[in-house]
Amino acid sequence: MMNELALALHGGAGTIARARMTAAQEQAYREALQAALEIGYAVLEAGGPALDAVEMAVRSLEDCPLFNAGRGAVFTHDGHHEMDAAIMDGRNRAAGAVAGVRTVQNPIQAARLVMEHTEHVLLAWPGADELAKEHGLPTQPAAYFFTQHRYDQLQEAILEGRVRLDHSQAVKEPAPLVEPGAFPEDPKKKMGTVGAVARDRHGNLAAATSTGGMTNKRYSRIGDSPVIGAGTFADNTTCAISCTGHGEFFLRAVVAHDISCLMEYRGLSLAEACRIVVHDKLAPVGGEGGLVAVDAAGNISLPFNSEGMYRASRTSNSPLQIGIYAE
Ligand code: ASP
Numbered sequence: 286m287m288n289e290l291a292l293a294l295h296g297g298a299g300t301i302a303r304a305r306m307t308a309a310q311e312q313a314y315r316e317a318l319q320a321a322l323e324i325g326y327a328v329l330e331a332g333g334p335a336l337d338a339v340e341m342a343v344r345s346l347e348d349c350p351l352f353n354a355g356r357g358a359v360f361t362h363d364g365h366h367e368m369d370a371a372i373m374d375g376r377n378r379a380a381g382a383v384a385g386v387r388t389v390q391n392p393i394q395a396a397r398l399v400m401e402h403t404e405h406v407l408l409a410w411p412g413a414d415e416l417a418k419e420h421g422l423p424t425q426p427a428a429y430f431f432t433q434h435r436y437d438q439l440q441e442a443i444l445e446g447r448v449r450l451d452h453s454q455a456v457k458e459p460a461p462l463v464e465p466g467a468f469p470e471d472p473k474k475k476m477g478t479v480g481a482v483a484r485d486r487h488g489n490l491a492a493a494t495s496t497g498g499m500t501n502k503r504y505s506r507i508g509d510s511p512v513i514g515a516g517t518f519a520d521n522t523t524c525a526i527s528c529t530g531h532g533e534f535f536l537r538a539v540v541a542h543d544i545s546c547l548m549e550y551r552g553l554s555l556a557e558a559c560r561i562v563v564h565d566k567l568a569p570v571g572g573e574g575g576l577v578a579v580d581a582a583g584n585i586s587l588p589f590n591s592e593g594m595y596r597a598s599r600t601s602n603s604p605l606q607i608g609i610y611a612e
Pocket of ligand 1: 297298353450451477478496497498499507508509510516528529530531532533
């Protein structure tokens with residue numbers, strides 16, 4: 286069945302231990318996902334472009350400190366925030382991305398700026414921050430992006446001596462039980478790169494992804510999210526995809542474009558192409574993560590090989606659905 290309108294989003298994939306999640310925590314995630322979905326879907330219902338829908342949904346998630354993007358971004362090894370984002374228009378494969386930005390309040394807006402106001406696709410580090418400033422995008426001091434618990438996560442990751450996928454909780458020690466009133470200040474509840482994909486009334490697809498990357502990453506490390514074809518991709522003839530997971534694996538597997546190619550060259554359905562890439566290719570090599578995807582007919586796929594993935598979706602034929610675990 287054709288879905289004229291479709292929107293799906295994620296708030297990150299990883300080891301989301303159900304036993305450690307309180308009802309209040311889960312509720313807060315569900316509300317944040319629902320709010321973002323409603324903002325994006327309202328754009329589609331009003332006849333707006335998929336590009337605006339994914340940008341608006343991602344901005345909402347960037348502003349929410351529960352997720353690892355914009356406010357709430359994780360720390361680099363040296364104690365800074367370096368954020369990556371990308372957006373792509375399925376109509377013409379126009380794309381824009383930023384990497385390693387430190388001051389832009391909403392990195393997804395900077396990515397769109399690169400797409401619409403420069404002749405480039407990917408801008409990194411101070412030059413990307415400067416472009417955003419020149420065009421009047423809101424910027425913030427480091428304090429805006431600082432959260433104590435992200436900082437605590439960094440200290441844990443340094444002690445563990447590893448780079449940590451933000452969504453994955455340290456398994457060694459149980460997370461403290463948190464009173465509902467303390468929410469959202471507990472670090473174990475803050476997870477997730479964010480992303481969205483959409484199909485609009487005119488059959489146009491778009492994808493957007495935004496992240497703080499991985500906790501304890503080396504400064505200047507860039508993940509898959511801002512790399513077109515790896516973490517983000519959109520083409521009206523096949524699909525739109527936004528990924529979340531261990532970026533180095535997604536980069537090497539060129540995940541988003543690989544799914545598009547399986548559809549284009551082998552004629553596979555979106556669901557089958559997603560299954561092959563996420564479960565048959567990524568999982569066996571330890572590429573933990575997942576993605577949200579929509580095809581030209583508005584079908585949605587939300588595959589992940591991790592314990593969970595924060596996700597929400599809605600189409601013109603199916604009501605809002607929100608998920609966290611493998612249900
Ligand atoms: N894919 C992101 C990165 O590697 C991380 C994530 O999805 O949480 O930067």
